[in-house]
Amino acid sequence: MFELAIKYIFSRKLQSLLMLIGVAFGCGGYIVFTSIQTGFQNFLKERLIENNGHITIRSREDYITTDSLAGVFFQGKNIYWITEPSGKRSHDYLQSAWYWQKRLEKLPYVVANTRRIEATTTCSRGSFSRSIALRGIDPVNEPKVTNIAEDIIEGKLQMLSSGNNMVIVGVELLKFLGAKVNDTINIINPDGHVYPVKIVGIYSSGDRRNDESLVLGSITTVQNILESPGKITKIVVKTVDANKAALFAQELSHYSYDRVESWDQVNVNFLSMTKQQSLIRQITMFTFILVVSFGIYNVLNMMVHQKQREIAILRSIGYTSADTVILFLLQGALISIAGGIIGLVIGYVACSYIETIKLPGRPMMVVWDIAIYMWGFMLVVTSALLASFLPAKNAGKLSPIEIIRRTE
Amino acid sequence: MLAIEASNVVKSFGDFTALKSISLNIRKGEFVAITGKSGSGKSTLFYSLSGLDVIDSGHVLVLGNNIHNLPQEDLHDFRNTKMGFVFQFHYLVSELTGLENILLPAKKKNLHKEKREYALYLLDYFAIAHCKDKLPSQMSGGERQRVAVARSLIMNPEIIFADEPTGNLDSINSEIVMNIFREINLKNKTTVILITHDDEYAHLADKEIRLKDGEIESDISHKK
Incomplete structure (x- = not known):
């Protein structure tokens, strides 16, 4: 046949x-x-994982509703609100960052973790100013969790630890400000206080949004600028398997009331x-x-x-x-x-x-x-x-x- | 010893009864011509005796085997080894050469290597050695039919069923083919059952069974 x-x-x-x-x-x-x-x-x-790790831990935000207060002040009573309560009850900062880090170090599926403090502020040089994403990082631990160090095209991440008020600036932001390495730019914190910082490196990820707005500093530098000593907004975690991050995040969420999210939960869209x-x-x-x-x-x-x-x-x-x-x-x-x-x-x-x-x-x-x-x-x-x-x-x-x- | 023993064979197509309780015996080595007018039931009898078609009632023993009760696998095997078929149309596989067509039944049994020499002998014997590597489309009508006859002989069958084998041939080629059947019958003692409406060819047979309206009209011996 x-x-x-x-x-x-x-x-x-x-x-x-x-x-x-x-x-x-x-x-x-x-x-x-x-x-x-x-x-x-x-x-x-x-790109998503290398910038933000597999899991992020940050403080949880609570929205205030009529039910939020009913059990506190008016137990067992029928309440008729003239103006219903609204608003948000939250801590901008992680209350138990130290506790989290100690706990994470012991978990077998956690490869590394690092602290961050992040805020949206403004920077300026001469007559040019722009809204920026100011990120305070731990230059020693950050490269263990993310690939951010690979995107530094001039200078080194470790230079952030060499002194206070050192920053690495996104390449597009640098162009916008007309600045270069070793120049000084001003960062204006949310209270309007101006902090001069020195550019020690240039960051280029290929993601224009990041390159136009990201300013990296050490945690101490950013805490000083934000006038929030000792405060941490986020812990970023690298696990043994990015594809199981959601599973690990679910387990971690049982440890605290803080919000624990995997990279795929954050980027659901x-x-x-x-x-x-x-x-x-x-x-x-x-x-x-x-x-x-x-x-x-x-x-x-x-x-x-x-x-x-x-x-x-x-x-x-x-x-x-x-x-x-x-x-x-x-x-x-x-x-x-x-x-x-x-x-x-x-x-x-x-x-x-x-x-x-x-x-x-x-x-x-x-x-x-x-x-x-x-x-x-x-x-x-x-x-x-x-x-x-x-x-x-x-x-x-x-x-x-x-x-x-x-x-x- | 009987090659074929048919008893009360009935075959109908709807309301039309093509074979009306036909009984006949064909001895081994006999050359039998089945004749009759168009619609007399010749071909239906041919298909019924060879097991190509089912019958409504009666039974047909071919070489002692009830052909209509054989399991399908055994029936295929029986047809392959014990029977040879030649039809009015040659039914050669158009993609295969003359030699490959002749060896087709042997290929089923994986005997094509062993049968190659015999196939070449048949080609030579039937004067179609030049058709060995030719495709059917490159052969004449007579050559195709002779290849078809050679194919029917390759497994050394005990019975050859030939249904109007000269129907599409001119008189010269018809005579060649008919002589081949006669020779096979005489030389190999192969039983030949020939369907024909040509009286001249029917007279070549040892016996002529004439059908009329699905019944045997006459059973005449031509043996000299």
Whole structure:
């Protein structure tokens, strides 16, 4: 049957070639789309994690409602509010940062943690001023949790510890202020007090929003500027597995009333966007593979129709119904396997080329994962086999005597 | 020893009864022609005797086997090894060469290597050695039919069923094919059951069974 299947394939060169091309591009297309999209999503995910760690711990905000006060001042009484209470009850700072750090150090799934103090303030130089994200970090522990040190293009993170009032400034902010390293700029705290600081480094992440607004200082420097000695707004945690961060965050949330969030909980919109992207890709690929499968189905169905006489003689000289099913199924299998292998090569070559394409600030992100190639191959081969099965089954059902009667 | 023993074979198509309780015996090594006018039931009898079609009642023993009661797998095997078929249309596989077509039944049993020499002998014997590597589309009608006859012989069957094998051939090729059947019968003692409406070819047979309206009208021996 194998030889006959090969002969049938080569006797209809154009049809076989079209089926082969369909399967090859189905497989190659799946690999290219999936590799690029996964690469892009991984890139964005890494950017999110590298700046903010896997888990952040900060103080919880409570909104005041009628229920918040009912149990405190007016127990057991019906209260009719003339003006309903509203507002927010919160601490801007973590009350138990020291306790958190001691606890985190003992947990097996925590790789490292670091403290931060963050606030939105303003900086100025001459007549230029801009709202900034002022971030006080621990220059020793921060690189253990995030990749922020890799984005310092001039100077070093450790220089923040060399003295008070040293800052590293985002590259775009630096341009806006017209400043350079070793220049002094002013930071105005929320109370309006002006603090001159010296630029010791430049930060460039490629994320324009960060590069236009981020100013990094040591925790002590930022505490001084904000006039909040000893206060910490956030603890950032790196765990053993970023994908399990939500699980770890849930466990940590039992320790305190503070808000504990994993990177994916904080960036829920980003994740839903990536899921939507993946869904669109899957629908597109499904439609494409469906079209290819219909093509295979049509070609084989037509072949079964054209080969009825030969099926009849095969059956009358001793070939079974199963033999004829195998004959047509083999054709689908051979074309899909050959097409799948060509598709793997197409996918590999296309991904290699796409990776060399330079985008502003970075190359195209392509993920190299053997699982994508295996999935692409399996997907098209399985679809092609399923598409071949119906015509093959129909061939097996043909009654030789009916065909002979019609022919004679 | 009987090659075929049919008893009270009935076959109907809806309200039309094509075979009306037919009983006949064909001895091993006999050359039998089944004749009759169009619609007399010749082909239906042919398909019923060979097990290609089911019957409504009665039974058919082929080489002692109740052909209509054999399990499907055994029936395929039986057809492959004990029977050879030649039809009016050659039914050659268009993608296979003459030699490959002849070896097709042997391939089912994985005997194509062992049977190759015999296939070449048949090609030579039937004067179609030049068709060995030709596709059916490159052969003449007579050559195709001779390849089909060679294919029916490759497994050394005990019975050859031939349904109007000369129906699509000119007189010269018809004669060649008919002579081949006669030779096979005489030389190999192969039982040949030939369906024909040509009296001249029917007279080549040892026995002529004439059908009329689904019944045996006459059973004449031509043995000299």
